[in-house]
Amino acid sequence: MSEEQGYSGNALDCLKKYNIKVGDSIKITADLTYSGILMPRYESGDDKHLVIKLGSGYNVGIAIDEIQEIQVVSNYEVTPDEAHRLKIQKGLIQDKPIGMKSGNVSFDRDKILLLSTGGTIASKIDYRTGAVTPALTADDLYEAVHELSDIANFDMEVLFSEYSENLQPDHWIQIAEKLDSLANSNYKGIIIAHGTDTMHYTSSFLSFALAGFPIPVVIVGSQRSSDRPSSDAAINLIAASKFLVESNTKGVFLVMHHNDNDQTVACHVGTRVRKNHTSKRGAFETMGGDPAFIVTPTLEIQKNIQDDFFKDEKYNPRIRIDTKVSLVKYHPGYDPQLIENLIQTGCKAIIFEGTGLGHVGRTMYDVIKNAKENDLFLGMTSQCIDGRVRMTVYESGRDLLDLGITPLENMTPETSLVKAMWALGNSKDADEMKSLMLKNIASEF
Amino acid sequence: MSEEQGYSGNALDCLKKYNIKVGDSIKITADLTYSGILMPRYESGDDKHLVIKLGSGYNVGIAIDEIQEIQVVSNYEVTPDEAHRLKIQKGLIQDKPIGMKSGNVSFDRDKILLLSTGGTIASKIDYRTGAVTPALTADDLYEAVHELSDIANFDMEVLFSEYSENLQPDHWIQIAEKLDSLANSNYKGIIIAHGTDTMHYTSSFLSFALAGFPIPVVIVGSQRSSDRPSSDAAINLIAASKFLVESNTKGVFLVMHHNDNDQTVACHVGTRVRKNHTSKRGAFETMGGDPAFIVTPTLEIQKNIQDDFFKDEKYNPRIRIDTKVSLVKYHPGYDPQLIENLIQTGCKAIIFEGTGLGHVGRTMYDVIKNAKENDLFLGMTSQCIDGRVRMTVYESGRDLLDLGITPLENMTPETSLVKAMWALGNSKDADEMKSLMLKNIASEF
Numbered sequence: 005m006s007e008e009q010g011y012s013g014n015a016l017d018c019l020k021k022y023n024i025k026v027g028d029s030i031k032i033t034a035d036l037t038y039s040g041i042l043m044p045r046y047e048s049g050d051d052k053h054l055v056i057k058l059g060s061g062y063n064v065g066i067a068i069d070e071i072q073e074i075q076v077v078s079n080y081e082v083t084p085d086e087a088h089r090l091k092i093q094k095g096l097i098q099d100k101p102i103g104m105k106s107g108n109v110s111f112d113r114d115k116i117l118l119l120s121t122g123g124t125i126a127s128k129i130d131y132r133t134g135a136v137t138p139a140l141t142a143d144d145l146y147e148a149v150h151e152l153s154d155i156a157n158f159d160m161e162v163l164f165s166e167y168s169e170n171l172q173p174d175h176w177i178q179i180a181e182k183l184d185s186l187a188n189s190n191y192k193g194i195i196i197a198h199g200t201d202t203m204h205y206t207s208s209f210l211s212f213a214l215a216g217f218p219i220p221v222v223i224v225g226s227q228r229s230s231d232r233p234s235s236d237a238a239i240n241l242i243a244a245s246k247f248l249v250e251s252n253t254k255g256v257f258l259v260m261h262h263n264d265n266d267q268t269v270a271c272h273v274g275t276r277v278r279k280n281h282t283s284k285r286g287a288f289e290t291m292g293g294d295p296a297f298i299v300t301p302t303l304e305i306q307k308n309i310q311d312d313f314f315k316d317e318k319y320n321p322r323i324r325i326d327t328k329v330s331l332v333k334y335h336p337g338y339d340p341q342l343i344e345n346l347i348q349t350g351c352k353a354i355i356f357e358g359t360g361l362g363h364v365g366r367t368m369y370d371v372i373k374n375a376k377e378n379d380l381f382l383g384m385t386s387q388c389i390d391g392r393v394r395m396t397v398y399e400s401g402r403d404l405l406d407l408g409i410t411p412l413e414n415m416t417p418e419t420s421l422v423k424a425m426w427a428l429g430n431s432k433d434a435d436e437m438k439s440l441m442l443k444n445i446a447s448e449f
Numbered sequence: 450m451s452e453e454q455g456y457s458g459n460a461l462d463c464l465k466k467y468n469i470k471v472g473d474s475i476k477i478t479a480d481l482t483y484s485g486i487l488m489p490r491y492e493s494g495d496d497k498h499l500v501i502k503l504g505s506g507y508n509v510g511i512a513i514d515e516i517q518e519i520q521v522v523s524n525y526e527v528t529p530d531e532a533h534r535l536k537i538q539k540g541l542i543q544d545k546p547i548g549m550k551s552g553n554v555s556f557d558r559d560k561i562l563l564l565s566t567g568g569t570i571a572s573k574i575d576y577r578t579g580a581v582t583p584a585l586t587a588d589d590l591y592e593a594v595h596e597l598s599d600i601a602n603f604d605m606e607v608l609f610s611e612y613s614e615n616l617q618p619d620h621w622i623q624i625a626e627k628l629d630s631l632a633n634s635n636y637k638g639i640i641i642a643h644g645t646d647t648m649h650y651t652s653s654f655l656s657f658a659l660a661g662f663p664i665p666v667v668i669v670g671s672q673r674s675s676d677r678p679s680s681d682a683a684i685n686l687i688a689a690s691k692f693l694v695e696s697n698t699k700g701v702f703l704v705m706h707h708n709d710n711d712q713t714v715a716c717h718v719g720t721r722v723r724k725n726h727t728s729k730r731g732a733f734e735t736m737g738g739d740p741a742f743i744v745t746p747t748l749e750i751q752k753n754i755q756d757d758f759f760k761d762e763k764y765n766p767r768i769r770i771d772t773k774v775s776l777v778k779y780h781p782g783y784d785p786q787l788i789e790n791l792i793q794t795g796c797k798a799i800i801f802e803g804t805g806l807g808h809v810g811r812t813m814y815d816v817i818k819n820a821k822e823n824d825l826f827l828g829m830t831s832q833c834i835d836g837r838v839r840m841t842v843y844e845s846g847r848d849l850l851d852l853g854i855t856p857l858e859n860m861t862p863e864t865s866l867v868k869a870m871w872a873l874g875n876s877k878d879a880d881e882m883k884s885l886m887l888k889n890i891a892s893e894f
Contacts, residue, residue, distance in 0.1 A: 282836030391727030
């Protein structure tokens with residue numbers, strides 16, 4: 005990237021006019037008054053906007069032709085620590101613990117590993133087309149969020165670079181094996197940068213495969229790319245790091261914006277969370293309860309004291325999977341023949357997304373009986389998404405229990421599917437699989 | 450039912466002791482003080498509780514052995530109007546308009562038709578097993594909710610008696626044809642009593658099949674059976690009737706408890722609503738917005754003025770359906786072969802529940818191409834449930850657009866599925882189907 009850090013044309017002229025540089029703390033008078041730090045742009049950015057990061061960690065783009073004045077509040081200076089870090093990143097010196105700023109010298113700062121797998125958090129927007137493409141490396145990400153260096157020392161590694169809709173169970177295994185290799189490391193915790201589309205599937209798998217993992221693992225994404233005005237990448241990463249350093253917990257969490265509020269970040273239990281909105285930043289929700297932890301606007305960690313999570317003490321890695329599991333969402337007009345087809349193509353387990361408390365129509369009874377005779381595991385969840393299946397209330401439910409369907413309580417359909425793939429891969433027979441499905445491994449119930 | 454209306458043993462003794470009868474307005478002193486009307490019980494009810502209906506329409510059961518005193522506030526008397534109505538119900542006299550109470554005599558009272566299809570609203574609970582079975586007829590239901598006679602005159606008809614998980618598209622056709630036969634009737638509106646599991650699928654179908662229907666149709670259910678303490682049957686029916694009489698609208702609505710508040714009922718547009726909780730009374734939600742109307746605790750009708758619904762003026766019945774449509778929820782590990790199987794078994798349209806903004810993994814591209822070559826209609830929705838698909842933002846979305854997938858905006862997956870079955874049944878070719886899918890027929894976008 006050029007010395008002007010992505011600014012060109014009119015935007016670069018504007019920077020020169022007011023004698024400001026990326027990293028400076030500035031105050032812009034336009035339609036409103038904006039105070040914040042001038043952020044870098046990326047190569048394909050337009051030349052019509054400046055981007056500043058507000059105190060909230062929220063980025064805004066300001067149109068050049070609306071700017072009336074810019075005042076410099078303070079110039080950006082590279083602190084000795086940051087200079088040191090940049091040298092480590094560029095391979096100029098070896099990574100070793102460095103002291104904290106301003107007299108608070110310490111040689112045992114917390115260390116966090118940032119593993120990048122791709123996704124919006126590691127993407128940039130093309131301002132000409134409005135499209136987002138994977139581009140940033142873990143290094144870029146770290147460099148873009150200066151605040152991280154106040155929290156811990158970071159190591160970074162790119163595992164792969166995929167949007168999460170392209171991730172498959174093989175990728176889950178790859179992530180799990182990487183984490184397993186770090187079970188005895190001196191990291192305080194591990195951040196996985198991940199696309200948001202399927203991050204709750206990945207968090208479920210890691211929760212089961214690495215039950216009892218000795219250090220906390222957080223999966224972090226962003227709904228808007230990190231160089232874009234209104235990106236949530238910075239605030240999510242900062243909160244995740246703070247959470248790893250201060251929460252004194254273990255388990256797999258998904259860390260994202262809490263709701264429409266710009267300032268609060270939620271740490272969801274990896275098996276209880278779901279993406280419930282296509283685009284808003286607070287898209288992820290803990291189903292049937294509150295998040296396990298909240299990171300407040302002042303970066304305090306608040307624990308949800310109503311629930312207890314991850315009681316399993318001993319680390320018990322079981323990193324195998326068998327994907328011969330199908331998710332079947334029942335609806336009026338569902339053709340029972342489709343279940344026959346699943347049996348014939350070697351499917352070994354079906355997770356039903358039933359209606360209401362866990363029902364399917366009686367048109368399905370014959371094929372369910374047949375599936376059971378073929379030794380498939382049949383689990384019931386609800387397409388209502390929230391609430392709990394209860395199959396003893398209505399005739400339909402009792403009929404299905406008689407046919408051998410296993411109710412999966414309040415497990416989400418997505419977590420049930422992933423757990424079934426995992427249980428199938430880690431069981432020698434149908435009884436063991438059923439017993440694993442009903443055991444609370446990672447706070448999924 | 451016996452003269453004591455379901456009370457026996459200890460409960461009957463209690464009624465005798467205080468000299469009270471079903472229908473009396475009473476005040477019970479127990480752990481708290483309860484004021485309300487003594488409700489009938491059903492034959493299999495226990496003898497340990499009295500059930501009273503509070504002013505809110507909410508029923509509570511009070512344990513006999515906690516009752517300290519019961520005062521009779523006023524005795525139940527059958528008014529001339531009610532006596533008349535009961536005679537009509539029993540076929541003793543012919544149905545004709547009757548005057549309103551207390552001097553407000555009118556021979557043109559509004560008429561509502563109540564069609565029963567089954568479900569919890571037409572069920573009772575077996576207090577021994579806790580299970581709910583279909584038992585009540587439309588007559589029973591009407592008799593149980595005395596307040597309805599203050600709102601309108603009712604005709605009642607049982608179409609069938611099925612829990613809604615057992616309803617199939619054939620039932621939708623049956624309901625639609627019944628309604629179509631009433632398009633020129635003098636009913637102010639029509640209530641369909643329906644199980645809650647699939648009522649949003651039915652409301653979608655009726656919305657499309659009967660677009661522009663000249664009088665309002667409301668589908669009403671209850672999450673708890675009508676003879677059970679905490680049943681929402683009465684309040685939902687009362688609000689639905691009031692809505693039909695006063696709202697001056699048309700269209701198909703789903704009328705259920707608004708949220709956890711006991712007092713408010715929501716009228717959801719039939720194509721924008723989803724069951725989002727397995728058990729709570731406020732389980733139904735309008736996706737991406739507020740309900741079209743609210744019925745307040747004082748039975749006032751409040752219109753949502755932000756949105757306009759059902760602009761289509763002319764009644765255009767198209768009561769056909771073709772169920773060769775599949776709903777495919779994509780997830781990591783989804784086997785593309787399953788799509789090949791769908792093509793081979795004659796499936797003509799697939800509605801994808803993609804991830805995030807409307808994506809599937811690139812492992813699916815080949816089969817999607819093949820499906821397109823076989824002239825299947827391919828529509829994209831999001832498993833996030835809320836929000837809007839936007840396939841121009843990410844590479845994956847643009848790839849899928851290139852492959853011929855049609856983004857279905859903010860239509861819910863369930864409504865998209867039902868609309869696809871309806872559009873397939875009402876189109877002569879793929880182009881006409883696509884055009885129907887993208888046209889806003891019944892406020893589904």
